[in-house]
Amino acid sequence: SVNEIAAAMEKTAKISIRVNPSVNPKTHPKIATGLKESKFGIHIESGQAFDAYKLAQKLENLETVGIHSHIGSQILETDSFKDAAEKVCEFVLKLNDEGIKLKFINLGGGLGISYTGEDIISPSELADAVIPAIENLNKNLDNDSGIELWLEPGRRIVGSAGIFITRVLAVKETPYKKFVNVDSGFTALIRPAMYDAYHRVVVINKLDEPSCETYTIAGNLCESGDIFARDRKLPEVERGDLIGILDTGAYGFAMASNYNSRVRPCEVLIRENGEIDLIRKREHYDDLLMHQFVPEDLKE
Numbered sequence: 001s002v003n004e005i006a007a008a009m010e011k012t013a014k015i016s017i018r019v020n021p022s023v024n025p026k027t028h029p030k031i032a033t034g035l036k037e038s039k040f041g042i043h044i045e046s047g048q049a050f051d052a053y054k055l056a057q058k059l060e061n062l063e064t065v066g067i068h069s070h071i072g073s074q075i076l077e078t079d080s081f082k083d084a085a086e087k088v089c090e091f092v093l094k095l096n097d098e099g100i101k102l103k104f105i106n107l108g109g110g111l112g113i114s115y116t117g118e119d120i121i122s123p124s125e126l127a128d129a130v131i132p133a134i135e136n137l138n139k140n141l142d143n144d145s146g147i148e149l150w151l152e153p154g155r156r157i158v159g160s161a162g163i164f165i166t167r168v169l170a171v172k173e174t175p176y177k178k179f180v181n182v183d184s185g186f187t188a189l190i191r192p193a194m195y196d197a198y199h200r201v202v203v204i205n206k207l208d209e210p211s212c213e214t215y216t217i218a219g220n221l222c223e224s225g226d227i228f229a230r231d232r233k234l235p236e237v238e239r240g241d242l243i244g245i246l247d248t249g250a251y252g253f254a255m256a257s258n259y260n261s262r263v264r265p266c267e268v269l270i271r272e273n274g275e276i277d278l279i280r281k282r283e284h285y286d287d288l289l290m291h292q293f294v295p296e297d298l299k300e
C-alpha cells in the first residue's frame with residue numbers, strides 16, 4: 001500500500017482520494033465517469049469515501065491533503081459541474097468537522113469542445129457554476145487561507161488544435177454508398193469507431209470546391225466499424241486527395257494503437273507564423289518488432 005511504501009522510505013506521502021459524487025453529465029455514456037454506476041472513484045453517498053478518509057487519517061505515513069473528482073468528458077452544460085462541486089464541498093465540510101483538513105479540491109477536467117458547431121461552455125461559465133460552492137465552503141472551514149480549487153482540463157486545451165490528415169487510396173461505388181477508402185484506420189483515430197464520435201471532414205486540397213457528392217470515409221482495417229465519417233457532402237473526391245479530419249488534437253494520437261500491425265503516424269506542429277516542425281516520427285515496421293523476442297529454441 002502507499003502507506004507501507006512511504007513507511008519503508010521513511011516519508012509521509014501526501015494523498016488525495018478520487019471520489020464518486022454520483023453525478024450524471026449529459027455526455028456519451030463511455031465518457032461519463034462520475035455516474036453512480038461508474039467504476040471510478042469511491043462513492044460519497046454510500047459512506048465509503050468517508051470511511052476511506054478515516055482510514056487514511058489513522059495511517060501514520062499518510063497525509064490527506066486533497067480530494068479529487070472527474071465526472072466525465074465533453075460536457076456541454078454547467079449543471080453537472082455545479083452538482084459535483086456542491087456534493088464534494090458538502091463532503092469536505094463533513095471531513096473538516098472530523099478533523100480532516102484538506103488543502104485542495106480537484107474537480108477534474110471535462111470542458112467540451114464544439115465538434116459540430118454546437119454551443120459549448122466557457123471556462124468562466126464553469127467558474128461561475130462551481131465557485132459559489134467553494135466560497136460557501138471556505139466561509140465554514142477553519143482554514144485561514146481557504147481551500148484551493150484545482151481543475152485539469154485536457155480536451156479543451158488541445159482538441160481543436162489538431163487535424164488528422166489521411167490520403168485517399170480509392171473511391172469505391174457500391175449500389176448503396178460511395179466509399180472513400182483512405183490510407184489509415186481507427187488505429188490512428190478511434191473516436192468515431194469507439195464513441196460514434198462526429199468529426200468534421202474536409203478535402204484539404206479542394207477547400208474552395210463546392211460539395212456535390214455524399215461519401216462515407218472508410219479506414220483500411222479489417223473491421224466494419226472502421227469508418228471515420230458517414231454520409232458527408234464533399235467536393236468530388238479522387239485517389240490522391242488529402243482528407244482532413246478536424247478537432248482531433250485530443251484523444252487522437254493518445255488513443256492510437258498498433259492493431260492489425262499498423263504503424264502510428266507522425267505528428268507535425270504548425271506554428272502561427274506557418275513554420276512547420278516534426279514533433280513525432282512516423283513509426284516503421286521495425287518498431288512493431290522492436291519489443292518482440294523469439295525464444296532461442298524456436299529459432300531455426
Ligand SMILES: Cc1ncc(COP(=O)(O)O)c(C=O)c1O
Pocket residue numbers: 070072073074108109110111152153154155156250
Ligand atoms: C482524472 C482525469 N482528469 C482530467 C481528464 C481530462 O478530461 P477532459 O479532456 O475531458 O478535460 C481526464 C480524462 O480522461 C481524467 O481521467
